[in-house]
Amino acid sequence: MEAEQMMMVVKITFSVISTGFLALLFHLYNVLVLKPKRHISHLQNQGIRGPPPSFMVGNIPEIKRIRQENHQSAPPAQQQSQSQSRSNFAAVIAHDWFSNVFPHLQRSNFDAIIAHDWPSNVFPHLQKWRDTYGPVFVYSSGNIQFLCISDIELVKEISLYTSLNLGKPSYLSKDRGPLLGQGILTSSGQIWSHQRNIIAPQFYLDKVKKMVHLMVEATISTLKSWESRIESQGGGVADIKIDDDLRSLSGDVISRACFGSSYCKGEEIFSNLRTLQKTMSKGYIGIPGSRYMPTKNNREIWKLEKEIDSMILEVVNQRIEQGSQDKDLLQMIVEGAESYGISSNLISRDKFIVDNCKNIYFAGHETTAITASWCLMLLSAYPEWQDRVRAEVLEICKQGFPDANMLRRMKTLTMVIQETLRLYPPAVFVIRQALEDIKFKDIVIPGGMNVQIPIPALQQNTDLWGSDAHIFNPERFSNGINGACKFPQAYIPFGTGSRTCLGQNFAMIELKVILSLILSKFSFSLSPAYYHMPAFRLVVEPDHGVCLQIRKL
Numbered sequence: 001m002e003a004e005q006m007m008m009v010v011k012i013t014f015s016v017i018s019t020g021f022l023a024l025l026f027h028l029y030n031v032l033v034l035k036p037k038r039h040i041s042h043l044q045n046q047g048i049r050g051p052p053p054s055f056m057v058g059n060i061p062e063i064k065r066i067r068q069e070n071h072q073s074a075p076p077a078q079q080q081s082q083s084q085s086r087s088n089f090a091a092v093i094a095h096d097w098f099s100n101v102f103p104h105l106q107r108s109n110f111d112a113i114i115a116h117d118w119p120s121n122v123f124p125h126l127q128k129w130r131d132t133y134g135p136v137f138v139y140s141s142g143n144i145q146f147l148c149i150s151d152i153e154l155v156k157e158i159s160l161y162t163s164l165n166l167g168k169p170s171y172l173s174k175d176r177g178p179l180l181g182q183g184i185l186t187s188s189g190q191i192w193s194h195q196r197n198i199i200a201p202q203f204y205l206d207k208v209k210k211m212v213h214l215m216v217e218a219t220i221s222t223l224k225s226w227e228s229r230i231e232s233q234g235g236g237v238a239d240i241k242i243d244d245d246l247r248s249l250s251g252d253v254i255s256r257a258c259f260g261s262s263y264c265k266g267e268e269i270f271s272n273l274r275t276l277q278k279t280m281s282k283g284y285i286g287i288p289g290s291r292y293m294p295t296k297n298n299r300e301i302w303k304l305e306k307e308i309d310s311m312i313l314e315v316v317n318q319r320i321e322q323g324s325q326d327k328d329l330l331q332m333i334v335e336g337a338e339s340y341g342i343s344s345n346l347i348s349r350d351k352f353i354v355d356n357c358k359n360i361y362f363a364g365h366e367t368t369a370i371t372a373s374w375c376l377m378l379l380s381a382y383p384e385w386q387d388r389v390r391a392e393v394l395e396i397c398k399q400g401f402p403d404a405n406m407l408r409r410m411k412t413l414t415m416v417i418q419e420t421l422r423l424y425p426p427a428v429f430v431i432r433q434a435l436e437d438i439k440f441k442d443i444v445i446p447g448g449m450n451v452q453i454p455i456p457a458l459q460q461n462t463d464l465w466g467s468d469a470h471i472f473n474p475e476r477f478s479n480g481i482n483g484a485c486k487f488p489q490a491y492i493p494f495g496t497g498s499r500t501c502l503g504q505n506f507a508m509i510e511l512k513v514i515l516s517l518i519l520s521k522f523s524f525s526l527s528p529a530y531y532h533m534p535a536f537r538l539v540v541e542p543d544h545g546v547c548l549q550i551r552k553l
């Protein structure tokens with residue numbers, strides 16, 4: 001009898017295991033073979049083409065090959081020496097008589113030297129496929145399919161579509177999860193709308209204006225450190241690599257503005273986030289599941305993620321214990337987490353708080369700091385614009401510090417920032433996932449498909465912006481965005497549609513404060529050490545940083 005029972009248990013266990021195994025196999029077959037095939041043939045039937053994907057890896061081998069070919073066509077040694085002589089040239093020319101007597105020559109030389117059409121180097125595969133298959137094509141990164149769209153009429157329709165059926169892709173929360181968690185940047189649907197409702201009021205324009213004073217204070221302390229470096233180096237000039245200073249500055253601003261000045265651990269959190277960002281962009285091979293493999297890189301990512309999460313939670317709990325009169329963003333997130341916890345068990349209270357703080361930390365400081373770096377690089381390279389903007393700032397602020405009213409009047413500075421964000425948008429893709437079949441123009445995007453809009457490709461499209469699309473010309477924004485381009489939807493550095501950047505007003509005001517204060521206190525040119533090489537590390541940043549020769553005015 002006992003033996004019979006044993007047999008029975010063994011049989012049941014075996015059939016449970018084999019059913020589970022078969023279900024897993026079917027799931028894998030569906031995810032890895034059937035679904036991608038269905039998506040691609042659905043689009044192919046509508047005349048959309050793209051490079052043929054291979055099993056599991058999709059088009060990754062081809063992406064690697066195209067990048068390799070692109071790299072080989074411009075050997076690094078040659079690039080380095082060219083670039084060195086270029087930046088030497090720029091640094092020297094900016095201050096000698098040649099630039100005054102032959103400004104047209106200097107300008108055109110510079111445009112030839114520091115080429116702004118970097119997207120074709122950083123994403124050569126997208127450029128190649130666009131040339132081969134047209135402005136709408138389909139490709140696969142590992143097992144994730146993307147419908148890449150740079151057709152302006154389609155982009156226009158997508159930007160007007162407000163339904164949550166076009167949400168954040170599910171792969172993003174896995175892919176960027178360690179950095180951004182399940183915060184608003186990565187979540188879709190229910191959690192997202194709740195989070196956005198909590199966070200959005202913090203970024204209303206009237207609230208942001210009150211933060212100008214706080215931004216000025218933070219900037220002044222950075223500029224004081226530059227002054228002492230100039231004094232200590234002697235000769236009235238110092239070579240300063242500005243990127244990390246600007247990163248700390250924007251980190252300081254976001255800490256004070258959104259999380260209260262008692263956010264003492266901010267420094268450490270930011271530096272860990274930066275290491276995490278670098279580690280993640282180094283290791284990512286685009287195959288789903290690869291994040292979960294116990295590689296050395298992934299172990300490093302998990303360790304950093306844990307450290308960051310516990311640091312944030314520690315600071316939040318300290319803050320809750322201390323209590324606060326100010327209703328800042330942190331307070332709102334904590335209250336939001338309490339109310340959300342009552343209505344949902346989708347995500348724990350602690351995770352809700354940590355993920356949203358991480359989101360704002362990363363979204364709010366990295367992008368702004370990089371934009372400030374690019375903007376100062378461009379103002380160094382185009383001294384005539386540096387002079388023009390400085391004259392405007394000095395006229396508006398006299399000898400004082402900028403306030404919200406003054407910032408509004410800085411039209412030339414706004415044009416320069418807009419042009420910087422056109423040529424060097426730090427966030428390079430708007431990414432969405434169709435949660436059900438959605439029709440745009442005459443294309444039905446199948447449910448589950450990811451949509452990718454490459455921001456730089458749109459913003460440097462000569463058909464939309466004219467033959468000078470690759471050239472730095474802030475003048476094009478003199479009549480606003482509508483005057484600069486036939487289609488305002490082709491200018492989307494802050495994204496598009498219902499999920500545009502929550503912090504865009506905040507970012508524009510912060511950039512104006514930082515840049516106007518720098519311009520009113522210093523003049524600057526490119527250091528011979530500057531090496532122009534935009535690189536993609538989840539955001540587009542200067543690979544070797546921006547090194548400037550800075551003089552006190």
Ligand code: HEM
Pocket residue numbers: 184185186196254359360363364365367368371425426427429430431492493494495496497498499500501502503504506507
């Ligand atoms: C120059 C600076 C910035 C740039 C270029 C930028 C760009 C972007 C872009 C492209 C998106 C994605 C939008 C989309 O998918 O359509 C985004 C989302 C977001 N950004 Fe920014 N951003 C900047 C600064 C900031 C700042 C300062 C904050 C906060 C203080 C912030 C908070 C956010 C948040 C919370 C989202 C997610 C919105 C959502 O999904 O609902 N950003 N940003």
